[in-house]
Amino acid sequence: MTVSPSIRRRHAEISGAWPASVPALLQRIYCARGATAIEQAQPRLAQLLSPDLLSGMDKAVGLLAEAIAADRHIVVVGDFDCDGATACALGVRGLQMLGAARVTPAVPNRMVHGYGLSPTLVEELAAMRPDLLVTVDHGIACHAGIAAAKAKGWQVLVTDHHLPGDALPAADAIVNPNQPGDSFPSKALAGVGVMFYVLLALRRHLRRAGAFPAGEPDLTVLLDLVAVGTVADLVPLDVNNRALVSAGLRRLRAGQGSAGLRALIDVAGRTAATLSASDIGYAIAPRLNAAGRLEDMALGIECLLTDDPVQAAEIAQLLNGINAERRGVQQQMVDEAVAALGQFHVDGDEPPVALCLFDADWHPGVVGLVASKLKERLHRPVIAFAPAEPGSDSLRGSARSIPGFHIRDALAAIDAAYPGLMVKFGGHAMAAGLSLQQADFARFAEVFHARAQALLDASLLRAELHSDGELRGDEFERLHAEALRDGGPWGQGFPEPLFDGEFDVLEWRVVGERHLKFSLRAVGRAQPVNAIHFSGWKDQPPPLRIHAAYQLDTDDYQDRRGIQLVIRHWLPV
Known part of the structure; x- marks a missing residue:
């Protein structure tokens, strides 16, 4: 059960006065994020x-x-x-x-x-x-x-x-x-x-x-x-x-x-x-x-x-x-959570509008990461629960949400309608924490699902990757990769530049058991470019041509001072 994202391109024209040191590509990126002056794009203290x-x-x-x-x-x-x-x-x-x-x-x-x-x-x-x-x-x-x-x-x-x-x-x-x-x-x-x-x-x-x-x-x-x-x-x-x-x-x-x-x-x-x-x-x-x-x-x-x-x-x-141990615990819990998705009745491959998951053996310190991974996979609000401590009847939950569904406000509405169902809660629009008694889990899951169903329409449940469009042939260069790397900080509300386009797959191989390494050629460009798709191996060879959403990154492995594409998602063409 996975929701595959579509790719939507941002459209922005360069506007405003920019220093000559800011490449046109970076100017376009900034304008697409609402920054039309260097003071907005690169603010100082x-x-x-x-x-x-x-x-x-x-x-x-x-x-x-x-x-x-x-x-x-x-x-x-x-x-x-x-x-x-x-x-x-x-x-x-x-x-x-x-x-x-x-x-x-x-x-x-x-x-x-x-x-x-x-x-x-x-x-x-x-x-x-x-x-x-x-x-x-x-x-x-x-x-x-x-x-x-x-x-x-x-x-x-x-x-x-x-x-x-x-x-x-x-x-x-x-x-x-x-x-x-x-x-x-x-x-x-x-x-x-x-x-x-x-x-x-x-x-x-x-x-x-x-x-x-x-x-x-x-x-x-x-x-x-x-x-x-x-x-x-x-x-x-x-x-x-x-x-x-x-x-x-x-x-x-x-x-x-x-x-x-x-x-x-x-x-x-x-x-x-x-x-x-x-x-x-x-x-x-x-x-x-x-x-x-x-x-x-x-x-x-x-x-x-x-x-x-x-x-x-x-x-x-x-x-x-400790982090290495955390990764192992997290992977086991995510695998168990994915297996548990089979308990939910779905129409075709469509997951429910929201999910609550609980396992008596899960670690309360890692449920937030499980919720985050499932939210990314399903593009649905997810709350993962674990016992507050081994054998406890008190549960701690960690919630992750999607744009358009304010998770903390949703919990506040549930608390107002069903006083005492939750022991306590708090958080933000996209992430929250809560606690409740194990005996109330099924009731809470039902109420939470109903709340999500009332507020989420089909358009909000479609995952999208927002692209900054295609790179020109002369923009596949180290100069631009460094400008994008240093032009941030990128993050929430000021997203890292993402591009998309069609590529011929010249070579591919699996590295590190689950990553895909490519040699690609952009349609209309003669010179190939290296690319990597982390966790991209799905037990099926890629097609000869793909439509990929990617980031332009520097590649300094063995001091080569080159570039590579970091692929976030691809579809066959």
Whole structure:
């Protein structure tokens, strides 16, 4: 059961005034994404939105400034994904740079504490004797945990970007661009971006108070963490986020990133000088995320906080090993999920409009990846569930959605119509998390399917790849491949360039058991070009001619300095 995507071409004419250094191909790509000037396409830090536009910022800065002046113990509570880990490390490093003498990181263990600042985690934090908790990448839905912390006499500052529920928690201050009444124009900040903005505002406050007689700290040294967390969390790369990510990538490419991120780049086999957002998404972030999925994200945060290259390399190797284990667990769970699709009644090869899957042996840290893989395969909203811990009657679910179906809003509507069916939930338009009792799984699956069926029409269930059209013969060149590679960052809301066209298949072979390596010739072009289709081997030889959707990439294997096409999808001609 697989939904095969169709290819739809974007149509955009070059408009606006562009520097001569920007090739016409890249100008066309930018215009197709709504950027008609270099300031929109390649924004700089000077264009960042003001921290003043975030509501709650004055209260947040006041709490932090008072804590620093009184030498209070600040505990930065992270989350067990990459955004939460980078935000935690950023918060600890940044507060120390701004004069905080007692700052400690903390993070929940997925299997022990569950999500966010839970009452269970608060009880464990009591031994640290904190005065102020700063939540990063969570907190907006942690009513019970914040109440427990306040009952102990602690102050709580929430920094988050998730959508709030009907009521806000009783924190001392909340900074979240998505809270009601907030006027910050970019609602796409990741958790790490929100915390970076808090540090910017705090530095300005302390500067005005005369706290830096010898010169103020340079917070741009933390932008490597902002870049990694922002890309990893798959938030839209609007102009503001692209400015942050671009600056962080420049630091990483110059070898100026933290010791931990440099070590992760090395262990992932990437080249720092040409690091891209896709390298972060496919190589760096998974290794950090693996700690939170299978082990304890405290290890990932430790990697991001160390300044010792030797220690960083050792931790990066551990994370690399955990990630390899995660891939094995994930593949087994995906295979089981695909096999389980046979239980669903379908008309022909058409899958149901939405799916809920549960297996008592699945790992709760990997269900999000299973949901993501099935969503890609079926182009349907998918929620995968696993026991919160082995043998538990409580289930944790991870949801992934498709454009046109706001998954967090769908869960909110279900919660309003069926109070108590879910224990808790939260998330974004495209991804969410929830928990419920195993006895309620069948009922929830039925309700979720009905909700999706009411909101999704046939047009939304057709998978599409959006192409930037054909490349001209003279555009199959290294110059253009490098311009596309360096013209980003590309990602959510600012998609990586994708082209399509017809090719004669001159040669092909299977490499690495499941990848297809090609020698192709574009129709109307004499010179062949190398291409690879990762996971493209389906036990059938390709035809003599294909219509392929592909990316133009550099090929530096064995220092050849050539180009290759990375095929995303192909159809026989």
